[in-house]
Amino acid sequence: MSSARIEAAHEDVPPGRPIRGKWIFRLASTLLVVVGALQLCKATGLISIGFANWRPTMFAFVLWGVALGASQVLKYGEIGKQTLFVLPALLFTAAMVIFPTIFGLYIAFTDWNLNAQSGHHFNGIDNLRTLWADAYFWNALGNMIFYVATVIVQYAIAFGLALLLNADIRARKFFRVAFLLPFMLSPVAVSWMIGKSLTENRFGPLANFARWLGWENPAFFTDPWIARTTIISMDSWIWIPFMVILLLAGLQALPLDVKEAAKVDGANWWQTFWEITFPLMLPVSVTAIVLRAIFELKLADLVINVTAGGPGGATDTISSFVYREYRDRSNVGYATMVAEVYLILIIIFITLLLKAVSRYMQKMT
Amino acid sequence: MTTAIGANARAEEHEVEAGSIASWVARFGGKAVVYGLLIAWTFIALFPIYWTLSTSLKLGKDVTQGHLIPWVDFSPSWRGWQSLGLSPDTIFATSNVREEFLKKFINSVICSIGASALAVVIGSLAAYGLSRFDYKFGPWRNKDISFFFVSQLILPPVVLALPFLVLYKELALLDTRTGLALVYTLVVLPIVIWVMRDQFDTIPSEMEQAALVDGCSIWGAFVRIVLPMALPGMVAAFILSLVLCWNEYFFASLLTGFDAQTLPVMVASQTGSHGINWWTIAALATAAITPLLLIGIFLERYIVMGLTAGAGK
Numbered sequence: 001m002s003s004a005r006i007e008a009a010h011e012d013v014p015p016g017r018p019i020r021g022k023w024i025f026r027l028a029s030t031l032l033v034v035v036g037a038l039q040l041c042k043a044t045g046l047i048s049i050g051f052a053n054w055r056p057t058m059f060a061f062v063l064w065g066v067a068l069g070a071s072q073v074l075k076y077g078e079i080g081k082q083t084l085f086v087l088p089a090l091l092f093t094a095a096m097v098i099f100p101t102i103f104g105l106y107i108a109f110t111d112w113n114l115n116a117q118s119g120h121h122f123n124g125i126d127n128l129r130t131l132w133a134d135a136y137f138w139n140a141l142g143n144m145i146f147y148v149a150t151v152i153v154q155y156a157i158a159f160g161l162a163l164l165l166n167a168d169i170r171a172r173k174f175f176r177v178a179f180l181l182p183f184m185l186s187p188v189a190v191s192w193m194i195g196k197s198l199t200e201n202r203f204g205p206l207a208n209f210a211r212w213l214g215w216e217n218p219a220f221f222t223d224p225w226i227a228r229t230t231i232i233s234m235d236s237w238i239w240i241p242f243m244v245i246l247l248l249a250g251l252q253a254l255p256l257d258v259k260e261a262a263k264v265d266g267a268n269w270w271q272t273f274w275e276i277t278f279p280l281m282l283p284v285s286v287t288a289i290v291l292r293a294i295f296e297l298k299l300a301d302l303v304i305n306v307t308a309g310g311p312g313g314a315t316d317t318i319s320s321f322v323y324r325e326y327r328d329r330s331n332v333g334y335a336t337m338v339a340e341v342y343l344i345l346i347i348i349f350i351t352l353l354l355k356a357v358s359r360y361m362q363k364m365t
Numbered sequence: 366m367t368t369a370i371g372a373n374a375r376a377e378e379h380e381v382e383a384g385s386i387a388s389w390v391a392r393f394g395g396k397a398v399v400y401g402l403l404i405a406w407t408f409i410a411l412f413p414i415y416w417t418l419s420t421s422l423k424l425g426k427d428v429t430q431g432h433l434i435p436w437v438d439f440s441p442s443w444r445g446w447q448s449l450g451l452s453p454d455t456i457f458a459t460s461n462v463r464e465e466f467l468k469k470f471i472n473s474v475i476c477s478i479g480a481s482a483l484a485v486v487i488g489s490l491a492a493y494g495l496s497r498f499d500y501k502f503g504p505w506r507n508k509d510i511s512f513f514f515v516s517q518l519i520l521p522p523v524v525l526a527l528p529f530l531v532l533y534k535e536l537a538l539l540d541t542r543t544g545l546a547l548v549y550t551l552v553v554l555p556i557v558i559w560v561m562r563d564q565f566d567t568i569p570s571e572m573e574q575a576a577l578v579d580g581c582s583i584w585g586a587f588v589r590i591v592l593p594m595a596l597p598g599m600v601a602a603f604i605l606s607l608v609l610c611w612n613e614y615f616f617a618s619l620l621t622g623f624d625a626q627t628l629p630v631m632v633a634s635q636t637g638s639h640g641i642n643w644w645t646i647a648a649l650a651t652a653a654i655t656p657l658l659l660i661g662i663f664l665e666r667y668i669v670m671g672l673t674a675g676a677g678k
Contacts, residue, residue, distance in 0.1 A: 055536055055537055086491045092487060093513070097517060100532055161406060164399055177661065182410050186612030186613075187614060188629040197646075300522070301615060339524045342524070
């Protein structure tokens with residue numbers, strides 16, 4: 001996979017154009033600053049004229065973005081056109097991520113409660129202290145560690161399924177489609193399908209099956225550890241197809257001659273697997289595990305809709321915990337602080353994880 | 366001597382026969398195990414879906430008695446679908462519930478398709494740029510820009526949810542389809558860029574370079590030469606984004622209230638409330654999952670293509 005770089009064609013830019021570009025950009029920037037400042041003054045109560053909300057500022061920003069693009073082309077010609085490719089995505093992401101993140105940091109240090117009449121005040125690190133003392137937070141964090149640790153188990157199952165699909169079988173397409181289907185389902189639908197109906201104590205098939213196996217009073221969500229296992233089983237059910245697809249692609253890309261040589265040498269299946277297949281599959285395996293872990297850390301919908309974090313917060317994830325903090329207590333300030341702390345923890349974890357496996361992983365950028 | 370050789374040869378033949386019978390049994394046994402496991406997992410994967418579909422055709426007593434197979438265990442009834450207004454006898458009559466359902470359905474469609482389309486457009490442009498050109502914005506090179514985009518994947522929605530709530534309130538985008546679609550675009554953009562970057566990296570640039578030499582502008586070369594070749598990848602990225610947007614719940618439940626609610630939110634609100642009939646929720650859930658099930662069945666190829674971008678090669 002060679003990098004397919006293109007050298008920009010040299011373009012002689014006529015002298016008038018860069019100046020036009022410069023002025024277009026300056027005009028748009030001025031407009032943005034003026035509209036924004038006007039709105040800011042109105043919002044903080046300094047003056048009373050202005051628009052009803054921040055929308056005009058948003059439009060001014062879009063206009064500024066367009067002007068930026070146009071001025072790049074006018075000023076730099078061909079290079080400007082190249083910049084134009086990446087500009088929309090960059091501006092969009094910057095606007096939708098950077099600003100809310102900064103704003104989120106601000107909220108995290110206030111005591112903002114949407115129900116409170118007195119507005120919001122800066123309250124220093126009070127939120128941090130509350131977080132440190134909040135048993136539910138630590139409990140949710142512990143749950144996340146458990147959930148992410150099970151990714152290894154999910155990986156093992158997915159690998160097994162991928163090996164099965166890679167075997168010499170008929171109707172492979174049918175099995176592949178059938179295996180894929182759970183991944184197409186929304187976690188909300190699965191919450192009802194499995195969480196509320198299949199496991200229902202009185203007439204759910206899973207409960208009946210459990211009774212048949214000898215469990216007298218099957219209750220999948222009352223004991224904390226059983227509840228956690230059930231939740232992670234449901235999430236695995238949805239996401240294992242994701243890993244199966246990645247691993248199967250990796251298996252199908254393996255060179256056949258190495259395995260043939262091993263067979264000729266007399267190796268049995270087990271030896272071939274552990275000494276040839278598995279090591280060759282390490283890059284794909286690591287990629288699949290890291291990706292799955294990233295998505296596992298976001299687990300929220302299932303927990304919110306099946307157990308609402310119960311019993312007693314036993315199945316909570318950080319995301320569902322924050323969701324409840326907001327929904328039930330409108331405690332935006334504290335909830336955002338929890339979310340920001342979680343983000344930092346995730347960044348640390350993923351960075352360490354990537355460093356540890358960077359030897360094996362294929363490049364992701 | 367000939368008899369000895371003959372005996373030896375016969376002995377060898379027997380050995381070979383015995384050996385191949387043993388290996389035949391091993392292979393057959395092995396195959397049986399493989400198929401058995403495959404069928405077992407197929408059952409695990411498909412049973413909940415089947416159960417939901419069949420429950421939507423049940424009456425109360427069938428639910429409580431745990432019947433499984435229509436026409437064998439119980440006689441199917443359209444009751445569940447009737448309460449949604451989607452059964453054959455009610456489909457042409459007016460139905461409030463059905464109007465509600467269709468409204469949420471259309472909201473889901475608009476938000477998902479809109480977000481996926483926007484993401485594919487700006488994502489492909491960015492991916493092409495990152496693949497072909499050497500950028501330098503201050504201290505940032507291509508590698509950093511790529512990392513900036515792809516690392517958005519790590520961001521849990523919860524971090525942005527509350528700032529967006531406040532932000533959208535100020536921008537009057539709360540409970541609008543545009544607002545939700547913009548958020549969804551943000552969510553799937555990293556995936557689109559990852560998939561398309563890989564796609565463009567595998568398309569050799571000789572043809573564009575030839576076109577550039579011929580006097581074509583970079584935009585012309587992109588649109589007329591590269592785009593047609595990258596189309597499968599774009600379709601794959603689009604479908605993958607569609608799947609992720611359609612099933613999204615977190616942002617939808619926080620940022621929409623009434624006008625722009627999507628299907629997952631509707632299903633969730635029914636799941637939470639008690640006193641709703643199983644067959645109604647089953648019908649609702651079936652209707653909510655059917656579009657993506659159809660996509661999964663017929664467009665599986667593209668989903669696999671999107672998911673394996675850069676991971677299998």
